Amino acid sequence: MGKRCKVSPLRVFCVVLAAASVATIVTLWTIAFTGGEGGDVTAPWDRYRLPPGLVPLFYNITLWPRLRPKENSSLYIFTGWSTVQFECLEETNLILIHSNKLNYTKMEDGHPVRLTAEGDESAPNIKSAWLQPQTQYLVIQLKGRLTPGQKYRLYAEFTGELADDLAGFYRSEYEEDGVRKVVATSQMHPTHARKTFPCFDEPAMKAVFHITLIHPPGTVALSNGMEEDHAAITIDGEALLQTKFEATEKMSTYLLAIVVSDYTYLNTTQGNIQIRIWARRKAINQGNYALNVTGPILDFFQSYYNISYPLKKSDQIALPDFYFGAMENWGLVTYRETNLLYDPETSSNSNKETTVTIIAHELAHMWFGNLVTLRWWNEVWLNEGFASYVSYLGADHAEPDWDVKDLIVLDDVHKVFAVDALASSHPLTSEENSILLPGQIMEQFDTISYSKGAAVLRMLSDFLSEPVFKQGLSSYLRYFSYGNTVGTQLWKYLQMAVKDNKVSLPHPVDIIMNPWVLQMGFPVVTIDTSTGRVSQEHFLLDPETNVTVQSPYKYKWVIPVRWMKDGYVREDIWWLDEKEALNVDMMTGPSWILANINVTGYYRVNYDLGNWERLFSQLSTNHQVIPLINRAQLVDDAFNLARAQLVPTTLALRTTSYLSQETEYMPWQSALNNLRYFELMLDRTEVYQPMQDYIRKQVTPLFLYFREMTSNWTKVPEKHTDQYNHVNALRTACRTGLSECQDLTRMWFGQWMDHPEHNLIHPNLRSAVYCSAVADGTEAEWNFAWSQFRAATVASEASKLMSALACSTDTQLLDRYLSYTLNTTLIRKQDATSVITAVANNRVGHSLAWDFVREHWVYMFTEYGVGSFSFASLISGVTARFSTPEELQQLLDFVEQHKEAGFGSAALAVDQALERTEANIKWVQQNKQEVLHWFSSQTGG
Template sequence: MAAGFFVSKTLGIVSMILGLGAVATIIALSVVYSQEKEKNAATLLPSITSTPATTPSKATPATTPSKATPANVTNTTPLSLIPEHYAVTLQPFLTKDASGLYIFKGNSTVRFSCQNATDLILIHSKQLNYTEQSGFLVSLQGVSGSSPPPITKTWLETQTQYLVVQLQGPLETGKSYQLVSSFTGELADDLAGFYRSEYVEDGVTRVPLTSDASDVRHDSYRHFLLSHTCEANSNSVRASHRLSALLSVRQRDSRDPPEAPLPCGVLCSPMGSGGSGLSHGVGGFWAVPRRWGFSCSPGGGGATLLTRPVPLPDQVALPDFNAGAMENWGLVTYRENSLLYDPLFSSVGNKERVVTVIAHELAHQWFGNLVTLRWWNDLWLNEGFASYVEYLGADSAEPSWHIKDLIVQSEMYRVMKVDALASSHPLSFLESEINTPAQISEVFDAIAYSKGASVLRMLSEFLTEDSFKKGLQSYLHAFSYGNTVYDDLWTHLQKVVDEDKIQLPTTIKGIMDRWTLQMGFPMVTVNTKNGSISQRHFLLDTESTVERPSAFNYTWIVPVTWMKQQDGAEQMYWLTETSATNQLFVVTGASNWLLLNINVTGYFRVNYDQDNWNKLLTELGTSHEAIPVINRAQIIDDAFNLARAKHINITLALNTTTYLGKEREYLPWSAALDNLGYFRLMFDRSEVYGPMQVSPRLPQVSPRLPQARWIAGSMAGWYNEINAISTACTQGVPECTQLAAAFFNQWKQNPSNNPIPPNLRSSIYCSAIETGSEADWDFVWQMFKNATVVAEADKLRSALACSKEPWILKRYLEYCLDPSKIRKQDATSTINSIASNVVGQSLAWDFIRGNWKTLFSQYGGGSFSFSGLIQVVTQRFASEFELQQLEQFKADNADVGFGSGTRALEQALEKTKANIKWVAENKETVLTWFETASS
């Protein structure tokens, strides 16, 4: 699943085909706990488990031991029942029933075999009203002569969303049975489960019906082929969906093995197709008519991975969708902004997003679909692989973009800010920690996606890509259509290590368990005077208490690449202990320097002795291109974060930015702007902000005309241009605000002909709204309502939050509770945009506190966006008063809950405490640094 990710149809299809080459290079996923992990966790497993402590596949009608009661049913249950076949029929009604609700009716038959004798059946069920059969919610039937025991009790577990079936006696090992049910559910517009959406075409309201498989997999399960038909009659549309295991469909090939279930998607809609029957197995593209904005032409080339080809799915862009995309087998569903691209409206960022999200979802066809992880506690191996592969797929499709380099800034540095908190968590959870749908949703966080991608990139780098690929090929062949534990992946990679005689300090498992079973990452410190090198757990607040124990005592086996200025040759060193001394790291000479973590392939931060820091800063000021571009960004990002953790002084960190007047590459600029953005958040409500805005110590980002390019034709050049305009307008540089006003007024005079280049629209719109009038706001609002291209609508919707008028922002916040004004899928991101505005931050915080129960009920406690909502609205908190408000908010809403935002709330509390300390300790130093240069 993509948390969110923009390409012409041609580009989209070409990206799919070419991206498969990179998918073949690195694609892998599925998992569960290593034996060592289960040994450590054994005492934490539920006491109700009396049969072997294994975990169910997502598709399994999971079972627990005898005589369970509603109080002790959890999902850490034995793998006793294996699904063989599912048949589901859904009948939605597009007119309201007598109670005023849209509903659907359905029935399902699940055939399964018994592997271990059990008298309890669990099957996920969410908000369904079951039709009783002989006094029970379901019926149990024998298959091929089997005779099931009578049902004694059935009930629904609301917290874990299980339908529980208690039997009078155990099912018989080796026999097959089928569970039959009939049910009714609501076709709500809550973006969850099987839900309805709406859009208007030619004045007529259209109602597509679709599913968010993250919820649907509570009802139906993974690894299905999907066929669907829509038959209209006078008052309903009947959608008959047969969800069958691949084995039962492919009767022509008895060699196909049984398979692990995976997400299935449902769509019944009048949407138009951008094309079907495309060559080479490429599925059709579907979207709301008039939202295509691109031509349809098929890409060339076959689509296979290893010797296990999978059918490429249909791609459908939905007008209402909670996540960025969902990798349903055969029917991948997207938000419109994650699939549709129009060169007249879409920016380079929109294009990158579409390419990467397509690659992400295609990666899931192998890792997540062909091979499926066993339980949600190891979701990271699914999403981490796809998040890594999306960069490789995009790079294969568009090699001139050099997009692989962006993973450091976009994924690694982003997640390190979270992983440096004492409230972080390991990539792998204990199975007993993931019991409810809200807890499952909470797992879909930056750790799973971005840290997972970063750690797998590190693994690929120290093994080499060719060896990594060989191990993945072996793994995929062995476990196609099945479930695995992550030790299986380490085993197959280890075989390649042994065959290729790769020199490692220990086994793959021995290395990787350190990175997956404990949270956080190390800071590697080297002293170039005596050659000492050491590691320690990097924490943003060194005084915080880490309550989660680690069997490895927060030490890692660290692959340290390094080079010296005098030779420029990259070398490898394995740091396996807390500290060591090696003459390799001794530097002699007045100008020679040492650089660690070349191209930032390792997931750690680097600190040096003061003398080496000074030499690196001198090199940046005199000959910065002698340092690799990614490492120039690393020096900036590491320095600022080391300073926040008080390992170096803040002046050193600020001094890393003074060379940027000569820098023409995107990554160092992006790292600097990102870290200076933290200063803006901490000080844009204080006396420090004025000197920051005008200080000559920082390189002034002057506005550039849209025709200018720092690196002609490159993605980095476009992003530099966007950053230049955005930063200049944010700083109030007159040339930029005048440029924005001129563009905006020209557009207002002729609304049908927008002269603003798509890449600059976000910045120009925001500046025009910030400096403009109520009439300007109303004009953009009208353009937003009229927009038919989602990329344009998103830019306009975000820009409307740039107003400096509190009453306008407050009115805009109220719009977020009205789906006729702001679609439900966009409500939380709109609130985030308002909260990012210094004027809107307190308004958004008051709005969230006053409406939390409404937001939680309307948008679902399981919504992934709740985590981001809490993070953004609290990002400026740096006072005791704000900390007290946050703690009171937690206490006041304990009965409502925080859903997927539960951990984000704890992290917000921790970050607020760290911000309070940091501001108190650094405010005067920062003010002096800026004022000294201005005087």
Template sequence: MAKGFFISKAVAGSCVFVAIAATATIIALSVVYSQEKSKSDVLPTVDPSVTPTTQPTTPPGPKEPWQHYRLPDSLVPLTYNVTLMLTLKPVVDEFYTFSGKSIVTFQCVKATDLILIHSNKLNLTTFDNFHAKLMGLNGAEAPKIKKTWLEVPTQYLVVQLEGSLKPDHMYELLTEFVGELADDLGGFYKSVYFENGIKKVLATTQMQPTDARKAFPCFDEPAMKAVFYMTLMHPHGTVALSNSMNYDPVNVTVEGNDLIKTSFMATEIMSSYLLAFVVCEFTHIETMENSVLIRIWARKEAIDEGQGHYALTKTGPILSFFEKYYNISYPLTKSDQIALPDFGAGAMENWGLITYRETALLYNKGVSSNGDKEWVATVIAHELAHMWFGNLVTTRWWNDLWLNEGFATYVSYLGAHEVEQDWNMKDLIVLNEIVGVMGVDALASSHPLSSREDEVLRPEQISELFDAITYSKGAAVLRMLSFFISEDVFVKGLNTYLDTFQYRNTVYQDLWKHLQMAVDSSSIELPVSIEEIMNRWILQMGFPVVNINTQTGHITQKHFLLDPDTPVERQSPFKYEWIVPVTWIKNGAEKQYWLTKKEDTNPDMKTAPGEWIVANVDMRGFYRVNYDTENWERLLTKLSIKPEDIPVINRAQIIDDAFNLARAKIVNTTLALRTTLFLHKEVEYMPWETARRNLNYFYLMFDRSDVYGPMQAYLKNKSSNLFEYFEGITSNWTTIPKNHTDQYNQVNAISMACDTGVEGCQELVTNWFKQWMQNSTHNPINANLRSTVYCSAIKAGGVDEWDFAWKMYKNSTVASEANKLMYSLSCTEKPWLLNRYLAYSLDSNMIRKQDATYTIVYIASNPIGQPLAWDFIRAKWDFIYTNYGGAMSFGRLISGVTKRFSSEFEYKQLLQFKEDHAGQLGSATAALEQALETTKANMKWVALNKNQVHAWFTGQNSEM
């Protein structure tokens, strides 16, 4: 537990000094802003490159230390004393600023005459023409500063010295600065919302991965851990929060501004990306759990409506679960969680002050759906898992981001299961994480979970790592590991790993070592070491397809690619060969076998006449399975006669494997389609959801061709049974299914029935929506069904329905409800309304910046909207890149808008887009390569399969 501290006189008096020193800069910035505003409606970003002391950048090929993106190992930060002041009043129009002062104490490890410290988009005050002051501590003499400048590409403040800093000596570096409180959702930024018609402005942070340097100069790398002392000076009527508890606020007057000064206790030693602070007018609810203060913060209206209650009741039990799971007490005295109106990510695990999108923390009973509730539970569990795994013990560099995020994703399902044990969360990880990411990892343009440190240097390269591979595949392989060494042994290894490295940094090999120690002290037998097994899963991209011949027992493995004709340019240290834990069921008994080479023979996998096996039990392993023709036929027969004999996850897996094997030309597409024949007998969510997702690919490829009609007729027949089933168990839609996954499948039943024209469905949802339009103060539609009902009604309706939904979206005070409406507005079949909606998406007064990506992707998911969205982002890319870089997921945007591409014309358009915007793609670079590969694969697949798919659906319809 951290102790309090006393602010030095220098720091205590700094606020007035900072304000005076910053005044000229603020005036200058406001002049620049006014000039730029007259040219464009785009809010300018404060750029230190305009200052006279900025040095020109040397051409490519780093020669000098400041041209390298990684900090040298000569200095280590110890503490920061940071004071920030803000009034939350615009300097001019919507231009807000903050001013600050930072004193970083650091130790010299190796003699150097150079200080490199990160600083980005800060206007630094000069002292005798230098951007900083240097002081020696404990008798150390500080050399004089020779020159300072801001190196823009690498985002450094460079301080050249006339002499050298000495090893083992300590120094202080003082900087003062002014920054823009922009709406770019990165660093220290502003968020605007309205309460009772009154505009409110708050200031908050998002430092991960490389934006702490936008709030104050710092050594902004995860291994550069330090202790932070924060002081915030903020307006009356606001509250200031940070990672640690605050001292009693005091009133101060600075430059005629009456402000509150809130100082915070020392943080634990931690990485700069975990620092957080918020100034807002929020209120909160609180409780104590095992001597930990738990507070949920949000807009007053949201708290008054009880939207924070669910999070408050679940946070304590989840914290307690992880304390037992890790066998280490929660290391802080409080856990603040705050719901922000504008937040680019889902949530951020800042130690002691977790920031969330409103949809990830707030739940309103009667308005939010069961899916919203599940999202809140899993995101809270994910972020709280990080309090130990990521915060207490932190990976050394971003190349091992998967270790933090993959682990937190995996155990979030365990934490959510702890507090909602009837939700089946340990199974839902398969649908929510594993099935989807296998599609990404089956591309030749995928990437390994872990790369070399020198392959991930620039901020945009780091940002690219925040993708499905890192989160979902990371979770999948850790889940697989936990199964084959057992959960008990897995947890034991985690315990010693966290205990050994607490408050330090690690690499993935450290985890393997401690898990191996746990295995060695158990009765678990492995064919080789954990490191040998797991390195094949994290150091090479992709995964294998395991081919099992049940007639001979012959088993092989091969790198699975959706398009096997695409050359794999990335080399693998293991030549794309894995050590695979193969599990299977035969005659009701489960067995396990290790496939340690390309091929082998296992007599236990041979079957007698009439016997069948299903491999990869509950999809515990990260691989696909293919069988000989005889076993496929026996599985299809079993599904048609008595599907419940096959575990529900494996029923979903059979469908998913078959469809993906067909896309890879390993099995015939008609075999994949035959795995859906039994669905008229199926009422479980996981098989239906897997079938729906895979058949959605057929819609993407064929909804503009003559395949569409027969496909619709077939799916109408299958979904009508599910529609009737839920109509029956809900007493004609008047009750809600008790089971969590049944509630999800009820949504599928209505969605597919309305989409395929099942009698009575469209009338049902349209009537519900009309009732709401007639009385907007009373929504008769069940919260679980709203997304699909809204979408179907708006699709069938016209401008009146769209305008009503838009009005309700803008007036909604519940974020999850607003999200449902935001999605449903994209369902209209009126092109002019979709174009209007696209225009709104890049107007932050209409659509929040955090929601721009989702809005455009939703529109692109509509077959009418897809070409409109593609034209829109091509026309607006310069604006998007310049103004939405921190707020928009470029990778998600590119993949979402191009997922329907399947023609040579579209492929050439993508190539042209890549050429037109070379150097202006940022974090979209990898996604664009994946889109090109996927488009090429889609073109081949459509050409190969269109005729047989048309014939199969036509033939099935004739038999109905």
């Protein structure tokens, strides 16, 4: 049950909190609306932030989606009518309300809306009304003025397109039993509610929503609230159903969800919470795993936050077409099918982990993000970073045998280091008035927000201790329930918990955290074990890059250092809060030092060469003395320190020498991730073959280890991460030319081609086997994989085949595959980026993908739009291999050609691609010969 203002002390508290929230909103809006001191002559409707004078209280919304196109047309529409009640806070003769791509039915006075006042008051007449497309407003000018303290209602009737653009109220299509079916569904986040109904579409504009959906017989309607009333109705002779829903809690517009489909569901209860998993009828059996883990995850978060789940139900629905991986709509979470559904017959262990971690991520938002919402989009990181961090905790509770919490280091920390080490990175928090346009808002949802946010919050929880972190978090959520807040308030409540628990810190929480949040990048901590000198500096992949963004902290951080000496972990954290300090305990003789134990700190570590040698010696004699996560860290740090010219490249390569003895997943995955950069830079040069020979030499013992463990590939390892490394061994051995591996995959795939109805390849191995077989095969293998992709009824299986089709070494087949992305009946819009970047990831397909993007960029940009196409990942994917002056020039020409239209949410990705390409060119020039010599020396070449 949700917390409500029922008992009198709490009622008083809620009234006070509501008044404080309104005052905060008014202050915020006044600044954004007037342009600060001195005012701003820009017309109110030409500004992207709403003025401060009107606050919504509730909406009554009825929507009627047509699941068939208009007669003699391919156009799908929805109609709707809505009333919003709002309160006037400041006298005004102007109403601005968001509206985008809606057509209004004129009222009896000829205007698109009707305004009435509550009580005995009368509302001013409307003078004029018009749509302002650039700022996405319906502008209503009044003949009189609205009265402060008075409540009004604005009524509208409207029509919108139920397009396939994956934004607002849209349609998703699929085929079942030969019948084409349509789902009407929604994606309001972040600024698409205005595309569905006129609304005050900002996160601080919370209101209560009363939703009614009209839909065809044989379909079911869903929304955030519980179904309250279900009736058969007739409109213009058409028999329909009408479903009304209970009022929502007070919430932001971006969390509204509406779905009409002929889906079915699985259900259970957890305490008083109804849990339902919704999916296509043919896919509903794939929802059992999600159903089984949702209850335990909800229980975990209720305990973690020390606050009951605020709603009566938790619906989760799998959609064939969906832009994001999932969306945390309050009470009705929407997912891509691949992220919610799990079929034990065809889905892999990795698919299973994806399902449980994404469910945990979205359910974490039910409190952090939904119950308490950030005031504006400039602090997206706190919302998404928090959910990303605790998703590992929730998943760990649901699957305690997996050790999934450790994987945050590979999947988030190491991943975001690569982006945050660029001079074109950005801080976690931006100035509020710098994030105004919808495209700028979309740009905030990047790796920095999700993964760096998760990493710094994990670091914070570690040095506070989890109980203290949880106490502060719970107090914060309780105080701001059903309201909005800013990130600095979290530091305040965590500091209160620090004080209550007498935690010893060198500085208050905000002083420690501000440098991590308000400046971009991260430090490298350098330890000289001969002197005990410890220093920090801003880590940049290209040390010659000119950092133009000035920081108030001058790129200095307050750094918690957990460390060990000769295998023994020191209990206390040592704090480095200056550019340089002395720690005599870190002076060593024959011992070695290892810092950032379990990579709980968001920084890299470098050592003097003597300590590196002692670490190498330990790895070669008994690598297990070094903690597992730190073995992965040593590899990742060394390779990136080498790219930054802080250690020799050969030192980084030496961290892989012990891998012939390593059987654990994390160090191997770290090494493969880093060697991947070498392959991207050098696989079109004479270095390629010696590099492949070396990697094959190192992976062969791992391949043989798993052959033995699995009784000649007939069993599956028991341990979660062993299953991952089992795949690594097979994929890497095949890719680097181990004939025994290639013979295996060829045989397995051939058996499937001979008997398409019986795929005996284990789901864990399918991605690796499919790719290897398609790469080694002919057009026959490719066509077979394509036919299986088209026939796949399980989304995760389709995804594996979709990736494998890009593994071909036949350029004609790759060109054909790229062309399919322009045809939504062959490749769904949501998958187009994945296909193009997968082809670019293939050394044979790289230039084809880049040429394709350049040729069709205008079409992609205009046809798909921000709601359905991830331009940022597209740019990153097709430019990942760029390492020559010619490629840099091509990229510059491309940017120049399209600079007038801009790059939307990919603008930052374009800057980062340019910076990376320049750094890659220098790296190749400086390292190619040395790398060639090293690989050759290791294989006798």
